[in-house]
Amino acid sequence: MCGIVGYVGERPCKELLLAGLERLEYRGYDSAGICLLNGDVAITRRVGRVDALREAVGDALHPATTGLAHTRWATHGGVTESNAHPVEACEGSGVTVVHNGIIENYVGLRRDLAGAGHEFHTDTDSEVIAHLVESQYSGDLVEAVRLAYAQLHGHFAFAVLHRDHADEIVAARRQCPLVVGVGEGEMFMASAIPAFLRETRRVQYVMDDEIVVARPDGATFLDPRGTVIERPVEDVDWDDDAAEKQGYETFMLKEILEQPQAIADTIGERLYHGELQLDGLNLSEEQIRGLSRVVILACGTAYHAGLIGRYLLEEWARLPAESDIASEWRYRHPVIDEHSLVIAVSQSGETIDTLAAMKEARDHGAHVLAVTNIMGSQMTRDADSVLYTRAGLEIGVAASKTFTAQVTLMYLLALKLGLVRGTIATERAAKLLAEVRSLPDLAQRTLDRIDAVEPVAERFWQNEFFLYLGRYIGLPIALEGALKLKEISYIPTDAYAAGEMKHGPIALLDESTPVVVVATDNHVYEKVISNVEEVRARGAHVIAVATDGNEDIKQVAEHVFYLPRTEPELQAALAILPLQQLAYGIARRRGLDIDKPRNLAKTVTVE
Ligand code: AGP
Numbered sequence: 001m002c003g004i005v006g007y008v009g010e011r012p013c014k015e016l017l018l019a020g021l022e023r024l025e026y027r028g029y030d031s032a033g034i035c036l037l038n039g040d041v042a043i044t045r046r047v048g049r050v051d052a053l054r055e056a057v058g059d060a061l062h063p064a065t066t067g068l069a070h071t072r073w074a075t076h077g078g079v080t081e082s083n084a085h086p087v088e089a090c091e092g093s094g095v096t097v098v099h100n101g102i103i104e105n106y107v108g109l110r111r112d113l114a115g116a117g118h119e120f121h122t123d124t125d126s127e128v129i130a131h132l133v134e135s136q137y138s139g140d141l142v143e144a145v146r147l148a149y150a151q152l153h154g155h156f157a158f159a160v161l162h163r164d165h166a167d168e169i170v171a172a173r174r175q176c177p178l179v180v181g182v183g184e185g186e187m188f189m190a191s192a193i194p195a196f197l198r199e200t201r202r203v204q205y206v207m208d209d210e211i212v213v214a215r216p217d218g219a220t221f222l223d224p225r226g227t228v229i230e231r232p233v234e235d236v237d238w239d240d241d242a243a244e245k246q247g248y249e250t251f252m253l254k255e256i257l258e259q260p261q262a263i264a265d266t267i268g269e270r271l272y273h274g275e276l277q278l279d280g281l282n283l284s285e286e287q288i289r290g291l292s293r294v295v296i297l298a299c300g301t302a303y304h305a306g307l308i309g310r311y312l313l314e315e316w317a318r319l320p321a322e323s324d325i326a327s328e329w330r331y332r333h334p335v336i337d338e339h340s341l342v343i344a345v346s347q348s349g350e351t352i353d354t355l356a357a358m359k360e361a362r363d364h365g366a367h368v369l370a371v372t373n374i375m376g377s378q379m380t381r382d383a384d385s386v387l388y389t390r391a392g393l394e395i396g397v398a399a400s401k402t403f404t405a406q407v408t409l410m411y412l413l414a415l416k417l418g419l420v421r422g423t424i425a426t427e428r429a430a431k432l433l434a435e436v437r438s439l440p441d442l443a444q445r446t447l448d449r450i451d452a453v454e455p456v457a458e459r460f461w462q463n464e465f466f467l468y469l470g471r472y473i474g475l476p477i478a479l480e481g482a483l484k485l486k487e488i489s490y491i492p493t494d495a496y497a498a499g500e501m502k503h504g505p506i507a508l509l510d511e512s513t514p515v516v517v518v519a520t521d522n523h524v525y526e527k528v529i530s531n532v533e534e535v536r537a538r539g540a541h542v543i544a545v546a547t548d549g550n551e552d553i554k555q556v557a558e559h560v561f562y563l564p565r566t567e568p569e570l571q572a573a574l575a576i577l578p579l580q581q582l583a584y585g586i587a588r589r590r591g592l593d594i595d596k597p598r599n600l601a602k603t604v605t606v607e
Contacts, residue, residue: 002085002100003027003071004178005195006159006169009186009216014062017069020188020195021050026251026395026595026602027100027191028073031084035096036064041163043096045084049596068161068169070098073601076106077123086161087127089134090119094163097133099126100191101156101176102606109151129158137162142213145170146226149211155352155605157206159189169214171206176605177350177378178206180219182233187214192603193236194393204231205376236375250594252396252488256580257447262391262401263573264440266408271437274430276416282385283341283367288420291341295334295366296323297357298345299604301399301483305406306345307476308572312414315569316432318423327353327607330360340366343413347394347402348603349377356607358382371409373402387413396595397602398487400580403480404443407573411436435567439574442564446577449562453578456543456559457585460514461489467508467515468495468579469535471528473572474518477545481516481579488587488594498531511539516582517557518575521547522568532556543582545575 003024007013017034025032032053033045042064046052050071070085077083089095103109106125109132114120118131132148133141141162155175162168171178171189181188181196181203188196189212193203204219206212210229211222221229248254270277283291294313296306306323313321319341324332326344330353336342342361346354349372358368359382370383373391380386389405415432418424460466466485470478475497482495496505498517509515515535519528529552532542536556544557548565561578563571587594 002073002191003195004098004100004157004159004189004191005069006067006171006189006214007186008066008167008169008214009183010065011186012061012063013065013067014057016199017067018050018054018057019198020190021053021069021071023194023197024191025050025071026397028071028601029596030074030079031072031081032070033084033086034069035067035086035161036062037066037161037163037166038062038064041094041096041161043086043088045081047079047081047084066161066166066169068096068098068159075102075606076125083122083124085126087122087124087130089130093134095130095134095137096161097126097130097158099129099156099158100605102154103128103152103156104154105152126158133160141165141168141170142211142222143226145172146211146222146224150224157191167215170211171214172211173206174209175352175355175378178212180204180206180212180214182219185216187216187219189214201236202233203236204233207381208378234376250396252398252400252584252594255394255396255401256584258392259401259404259447259577260440260444262389262405263408263443265390265392266405267412267436267439268390270412271433274433276412276419276433278387278412278416280386280388281369281416285420287367288417290339291319292339293336294319294321294341294343295329295336295361296321296343296345297326297329297354297361299326299351299353301403301480302345302347302354302406304476304480304483305403305410306343307479308407308473309343309410309414311473312410312569313417316414316418316424317421319417326351326357330357334360334364336361336364336366338365341369342366343369343371344379344383345371345406346379347373347389347391347399347406349374349379350603350605352605352607355379355382371406373405395602397597397600398484398594403576404573408436408439411570432567432570435570438566439570442566442574443577445564446574447581449578450581452561453581454585457582457589461586461589463512463514464491465508465513466491466493467505467513468493469498469501469515469531470495470518471498471524472522473569474520474528474575477518477572477575477579478516480576481583484580484583485586487600488583488592488597489590490592490598491586498528501531502534506534506538509535509538509540513540514543515540516543516579517545519544519546519553520563520568520571520575521550521565522571529556545578547571
């Protein structure tokens with residue numbers, strides 16, 4: 001998932017574009033490039049980070065006041081300088097393009113264009129956009145882009161510059177994010193708001209299947225037929241500092257430590273004097289009582305939060321619930337209807353598989369609830385109901401605070417549905433809500449126990465495999481802990497239902513294997529301990545996450561991460577914290593780039 005930035009205005013834009021690109025680097029960091037239009041187009045590309053590009057363009061002031069920039073996450077064509085963006089059409093054509101997404105019919109288009117004499121110089125799918133615009137161009141750039149757009153299949157956002165149109169950037173989107181930043185006598189364009197947040201908080205969201213023309217005095221929005229569309233200017237109240245490290249060594253460390261606040265903000269006014277109010281949940285009480293099933297759809301970390309939601313909805317709302325990976329579910333033949341609630345979870349609100357699964361669900365008549373962290377994201381436009389996690393901007397590619405915020409929202413949602421459906425006793429619900437209210441404090445106390453985690457990271461940072469085990473609500477935490485370590489330390493890990501281990505994965509164990517076990521107090525605790533015994537019998541090293549007051553666990557675990565005691569279900573939101581810290585401590589000792597792990601990107605806008 002690449003990052004696009006564009007500027008047209010009165011100010012020299014080289015530095016504005018580079019700074020914007022740095023803020024979007026979490027979207028992909030295989031290569032970067034910039035094109036500056038000042039009479040002619042000056043293009044610079046480099047493999048690697050924006051730093052490399054910044055070094056290549058140097059500090060000299062460049063007079064250009066129109067330009068585009070791009071940071072790449074490679075999908076088509078290797079990570080080379082020639083495949084870096086901006087991409088150009090034929091030599092001398094003056095057409096330059098930056099693109100995020102995938103052109104699914106690029107092979108056919110490329111063949112036809114090459115047959116018509118176009119010369120291709122990259123292995124990317126993106127280059128066909130440039131040649132298509134060139135082939136349609138006869139002096140009107142907007143029209144050329146509109147005609148090119150009509151021939152493209154796939155999901156994408158792209159922006160085009162033409163040498164002969166110095167005060168104009170023309171862009172289009174289909175499913176991949178694109179937003180316009182409105183300035184005084186200048187306009188910005190980007191894949192995400194942080195790119196220009198320092199310059200303006202006034203934005204216009206580009207909707208699906210829209211073409212936008214940015215000029216210094218404003219932006220014009222067109223539908224695919226060329227009809228002008230009105231698009232409101234909205235103010236975003238994002239905290240710009242959130243996009244800064246504020247003295248922390250990494251964004252991820254800052255975001256791990258921001259979790260008590262993220263949980264508190266996600267609860268916010270939703271829990272007031274024991275009253276639970278979920279504004280944004282557009283379901284009547286009658287509809288809630290009429291629900292026949294719930295399906296939770298997401299990818300990666302969000303999927304793990306959904307798995308926790310499944311347990312809670314069954315437990316507290318007595319609803320048949322399943323949680324599935326969005327990219328799988330959308331190609332199943334799911335049995336859902338108007339009595340189904342489909343909950344789509346995505347911190348970015350732009351993950352293409354989750355968006356597509358939402359569409360599938362809506363096409364089947366289900367009520368679709370979006371749980372997201374980003375105001376104005378595509379997801380919020382495709383859902384019947386929207387509940388925001390309020391974790392603040394998350395820059396580190398490996399999710400941390402958005403996970404615990406999602407889990408917190410699952411607690412509130414399951415309790416709300418349970419109360420309306422009368423499937424949970426009011427006293428029990430009140431007790432649970434009181435405990436939810438104390439989660440920020442419990443999370444802070446858990447994070448403060450970092451001294452228990454560091455020695456374990458120090459002992460095992462050179463190990464080449466970790467196994468994670470959990471049962472019931474501990475299983476999604478084991479899965480998430482394993483994913484965190486994979487993502488930022490590149491150590492292969494496996495996570496399994498503890499009861500399933502003896503059916504195969506136990507073969508992976510030997511005297512060197514660290515096994516992380518989520519063994520918090522609940523009705524399956526004894527079962528977990530039997531599985532721990534099976535692990536110990538193979539000589540492996542047990543690292544347990546347990547509840548305060550449980551001394552017995554020390555008999556079977558070499559290391560114990562203790563959590564403050566609370567309701568069994570609520571332990572899940574705490575149990576992930578030492579596992580995030582463990583992954584972080586190990587990755588730091590390996591000297592890896594924790595905020596930008598290899599091959600990953602924060603927002604996955606391709607299938
Ligand atoms: C998690 O650390 C990863 N960044 C990734 O698995 C992520 O959770 C997944 O891509 C889903 O992203 P979303 O929540 O923005 O949809």
